[in-house]
Amino acid sequence: QVQLVESGGGLVQPGGSLRLSCAASGFTFSSYPMSWYRQAPGKERELVASISAFGADPSYADSVKGRFTISRDNAKNTVYLQMNNLKPEDTAVYYCKNPWLSDWGQGTQVTVSS
8 A cells, every 4th residue: 555654853042953754655756746745734634745756846935935945756756745843833844745646644743833
C-alpha cells in the first residue's frame, strides 16, 4: 500500500531554515509528480509546492515563492522541501502527497516562533 513518511519538522525562530523530507513507497515514485501541502490550526489544507515526475517545472504558492524550494531524488523515492527565511505564518503541519492518489502521510509539524 501507499506510504508517505514526512520528517524534518521542528521549532525554529523567524528567519531560520528547515529541510523537510518525505519518503514514499507503494507506487512507482519516478512516474508521478509530487506535492507538499500544509495545514495551519483552524485553516484548510493548502498546496505549497509541486514538482514534476522528472524534477522539472516546480511551482509554488505565492506565499512561499522565493523562500521555499521543492526537489526530489527518484533514486531514493524521496521528495524534499527546503524552507528558508521562515515566518510565523508558516507554522503548520506539512504533508507530502502524490496528487494522483488519495493517500496522505502523518505530516510533520513546523513551528516558527521566537
